[in-house]
Amino acid sequence: MAEPLLTVENLQTQFFTEEGVVRAVDGISFTVEEGELVGLVGESGAGKSVATSSIMRLVEEPGEVVGGTVKYRDQVIIDFEEGPDGERRPSDEMLSNKQMRDEIRGNEIAIIFQDPMEALNPVFTVGSQLKEFIEINRDVSGKEAKQIAIDMLREVGIPEPEERYDSYPHQFSGGMRQRVLIAMALSCEPSLIIADEPTTALDVTVEGQILDLVDELQDKYGTSFVWVTHDMGVVAEICDRVNVMYLGEIIEQAEVDDLFHDTKHPYTQALLKSMPRPDETVEELNPIKGVMPEAINPPPGCRFHTRCPDAREVCRRTRPVYQDVSGPEGYPHRVSCVKYESVGYEDSEPLDTEATAAFGGDIIEAQGESNE
Ligand SMILES: Nc1ncnc2c1ncn2[C@@H]1O[C@H](COP(=O)(O)OP(=O)(O)OP(=O)(O)O)[C@@H](O)[C@H]1O
Ligand code: NI
Numbered sequence: 001m002a003e004p005l006l007t008v009e010n011l012q013t014q015f016f017t018e019e020g021v022v023r024a025v026d027g028i029s030f031t032v033e034e035g036e037l038v039g040l041v042g043e044s045g046a047g048k049s050v051a052t053s054s055i056m057r058l059v060e061e062p063g064e065v066v067g068g069t070v071k072y073r074d075q076v077i078i079d080f081e082e083g084p085d086g087e088r089r090p091s092d093e094m095l096s097n098k099q100m101r102d103e104i105r106g107n108e109i110a111i112i113f114q115d116p117m118e119a120l121n122p123v124f125t126v127g128s129q130l131k132e133f134i135e136i137n138r139d140v141s142g143k144e145a146k147q148i149a150i151d152m153l154r155e156v157g158i159p160e161p162e163e164r165y166d167s168y169p170h171q172f173s174g175g176m177r178q179r180v181l182i183a184m185a186l187s188c189e190p191s192l193i194i195a196d197e198p199t200t201a202l203d204v205t206v207e208g209q210i211l212d213l214v215d216e217l218q219d220k221y222g223t224s225f226v227w228v229t230h231d232m233g234v235v236a237e238i239c240d241r242v243n244v245m246y247l248g249e250i251i252e253q254a255e256v257d258d259l260f261h262d263t264k265h266p267y268t269q270a271l272l273k274s275m276p277r278p279d280e281t282v283e284e285l286n287p288i289k290g291v292m293p294e295a296i297n298p299p300p301g302c303r304f305h306t307r308c309p310d311a312r313e314v315c316r317r318t319r320p321v322y323q324d325v326s327g328p329e330g331y332p333h334r335v336s337c338v339k340y341e342s343v344g345y346e347d348s349e350p351l352d353t354e355a356t357a358a359f360g361g362d363i364i365e366a367q368g369e370s371n372e
Helices: 048-055 096-103 126-137 144-156 173-186 202-223 232-238 256-261 266-272 313-315 354-359
Strands: 006-017 022-030 038-042 063-072 075-078 080-082 088-090 109-112 192-196 224-229 243-247 250-255
Touching: 006 048, 022 038, 022 048, 022 063, 022 224, 022 243, 038 048, 038 232, 048 063, 048 075, 048 192, 048 224, 063 080, 075 096, 088 354, 109 173, 126 144, 126 173, 144 173, 173 192, 202 232, 224 232, 243 256, 243 266, 250 256, 250 266, 250 313
Parallel strands: 022 250, 038 224, 038 243, 109 192, 192 224
Antiparallel strands: 006 022, 006 063, 063 075, 080 088, 243 250
């Protein structure tokens, strides 16, 4: 296999707050191959946005990337080394902030946010913002930039792009604004686009149209994507591979078909049961029981054990190993769950968890060590 476009290894990002250290991203690893659309899926607070802003080196105080490696082709975005006093410091190979700004962000890796109103300035026309972005990131004249901007607006399905060029963001619908952001992301011909829940705020029909558009543009330009979502339906529709995140960790990763049809992790199973699926008629949707514990004080052992319907005693004291459970063919299918290890799961006592307690109709306090 060729070198991955993006390699993330053991990435760790923490927030140093008054209440303590929030382990928002706690050692995640994944790759994005050339031309691939890779999903990052999980409930609210799982660490998806912190992971993407870490990759872009956009984490703000009191947050800090504290460990791991991120490589884009052969360029080092994040890396650490041991200093003379044994302290951990950014390695020399790391791109400077200026290089990140000038060479990576925008023209190699572009990001699309959930809320277009955050990315678009309400006081300037859509066209002028698009044109300015192109001028900053590409070596073209103002006139050329304007032409590229209009072409891109047409490309993403904005009708009458010459006229719409002079409209203000509020004159566009939510779906149209999201199309503008996609135009902006694509306008500098990046190899990778990171999209952080860009369709979450849209209604289902408009969301479907945007996903179709992305599919089409991806075919045409061969752009790779990291697509952040909490929606397995979106994953099924557009992703090639998917990483499932829970409480700062990736707990399962596989090709999309594998993930849906050979689901390994109980959390992934729960996520799938909680959402409508295009490939299956589910009689009843089951929301995932309980709430995700705080990343400031994650449960010991398997982080999901407090909510897991399959939890046993061993899950409370064993940190699962993230391992490849796939056969000899195809992409790796990785999972971290003690069910797939030989650590005595079979002989271990079942645990009362939020999932099993609720199932029995009994409201039992969440396991002490998980919350508070
Ligand atoms: N500025 C901050 N200060 C302290 N903690 C933070 C900060 N930003 C994020 N966090 C914490 O990091 C964890 C991960 O948050 P993140 O926003 O990445 O979740 P997410 O998976 O993107 O959720 P959502 O689907 O709601 O966007 C959460 O526990 C959150 O509270
Ligand atoms: Ni987020």
